[in-house]
Amino acid sequence: MPESTAASLVGQEYEVEVGPVAHGGHCIARTDAGRVLFVRHTLPGERVIATVTEGHEDSRFLRADATRILHASKDRIEAPCPFAGPGKCGGCDWQHAKPGAQRRLKADVLTEQLARLAGMTPEDVHWDGTVEPAPGDKLPQGEVPGWRTRVQYAIDDEGHAGLRRHRSHEVEPIDHCLIAAPGVTELGIEKREWPQIATVEAIAATGSNDRQVILTPRPGGRLPIVELDKPVSVLRVGEKDKAIHRVHGRSFVRERADGRTWRVGAGGFWQVHSRAAELLVDAVMRGLTPRKGEMALDLYCGVGLFAGALAQRVGDQGAVLGIESSKRAVEDAQHNLADLDRVRIEHGKVDQVLPRTGITEADIIVLDPPRAGAGKQTVRHLAGLAPRRIAYVACDPAALARDLKYFQEAGYVPRFLRAFDLFPMTHHMECVAILEPAAKGV
Structure with a gap:
């Protein structure tokens, strides 16, 4: 325009x-x-x-x-981060609010989105109106939890690391990110110069000592010699193909959740809060109560986190199908779940792959869609499989509200909803809604 x-x-x-x-x-x-x-x-x-x-x-x-x-x-309160405020780093929205107030603000947003987009109240979705902090995040006032295990730094024209300003490509140079996990801080990205580099992504796995740095050179830039204090894998993003190429070290990190180790390839999705994966698996499994012998679906399954948790609970007589659009994530999921014979992972978009599977019914379903949500077509298809329960994991309250409306139209209503503050200091939150048929006879 x-x-x-x-x-x-x-x-x-x-x-x-x-x-x-x-x-x-x-x-x-x-x-x-x-x-x-x-x-x-x-x-x-x-x-x-x-x-x-x-x-x-x-x-x-x-x-x-x-x-x-x-x-x-x-x-x-006074923002604990010196880089937060008007015209500065755009990463944190609520540095100036008390932690309890941040969670109340997020609860207000979720309440408003449910009302405006779904026509639902907290009572309708059986939500107590609170946004729960992750274990260990309740700290004395003035202290900030270092929760973010993956940080992408932008590099300015002088080679200094920083973060983007709000709705801008401009870089705010920093010497420390308060919300970065200790393993990220230890890499010292902000302490050195990065000539000819556009971005540096730092990853610190919580399930292992694996550390990874992914470098994106500026157009025509050369990869600098990287010598960091800690053992670290270094990868680079190709200028032409945008693929990630290994320079040295592993091309993946190892995470830990639900009693298993998970390989997560470079650029692959894993929850950024150090406690998020464990917390969400627990919430989803408690809500679904998987039973031995059930047929389960894990949609937008990533590296197989929920598929693995489901498989261990439905047992040898059950079955799990996962669907994921990222080819690399599918490879990781197949590797991670190779010991579980009753798990199958398919590559492709959910709305295209699921109809081709020939599956006409499922007992339980987990879906963890991207920020845009699942959409009406996918929701209708899932309701047509007549599951006894569905777990919807949402990173955006607007998408959640829209899809809950679609589920209601398709005959599924929330049994309960939980909201988690897995992104302290920012406006983001994570929700888990458990749905079941409106007609309890199913």
Whole structure:
């Protein structure tokens, strides 16, 4: 679309009363003239000076930062990270809020998304309205949990490591990321220069001592000699094919969850919070209560985490089918589950592969779709398999709410829902909804 020719309002200041939190790490405010502002670095109930960061005279809404706090919320604290704030690192949305307040804000967002997109209340989904912290994340005020086991650093023109500013390609140089897991911090990415490099991804497995660094050179850039203090695998992203090539060390890391070791290839998906995989497996298995001999599906299965957990519980008389679109993840899943004869992993998109399998019924289903959700077509297909229970793992409350509406239309309703704060300091959360047929006779 062509850019607007209307006058830019970037830099314009408005004094506003801040309203409710909205999905995306900001709050809603209105100018005296009624123009909507999405304001970051503020909290509901505050009075602030909001400085516009994006928008024109004809924009439906404006984006802004709270650059001066005139009346502070009781939930406001000084951001523990020196790189958090207006115009700085865009990675953390809620550094300025008490940890308990962050979880309440996330609960408000989930409640609003369920109401607006699904027409459901917390009571309808049997959710107690709380967002649960991960074990070990409740720390004294001022202390930040180092939870993030995978961090992608952007490199500026001088070769310094940093993180992207909000909705920008600009780099905020940093010397330490507070939310990075200790294993990432130990790699010392921020302490050295990275000439000719565009990005550095640092991975610290929690199930082993495996450490990995993935380098993406700038166009035409040469890979520097990498000598880090800790034993680490180094890989690079190819300029032309975008494939990941091993320089030295393993091409994967080993994670641990549910009593098993999981190989996760370079660029493969694994939950970034150090406790997330174990916590989510426990929540899903408690909700599904798998029985011996059942037929189970694990959709968007990644490296096979839920498929493996299901297989161990349905036993030799049961069966598990996993479907995953990433070829590398399928290879990892097949490796990880090679000892489980009753597990099959198929490569492809769920909405294309599942109809081709010929499966007409299943007892239990896990789906962990990408941020966009599963969608109406897939939801209808799953309901047509008449499972006794479905576990929906969601990383986005809007997608969750939309799909819960589709499930309701297809005859499935939430038995209960749990929400987890697996991304402290950010607006993100993870949810697990357990669904069952609305007609209890099934």
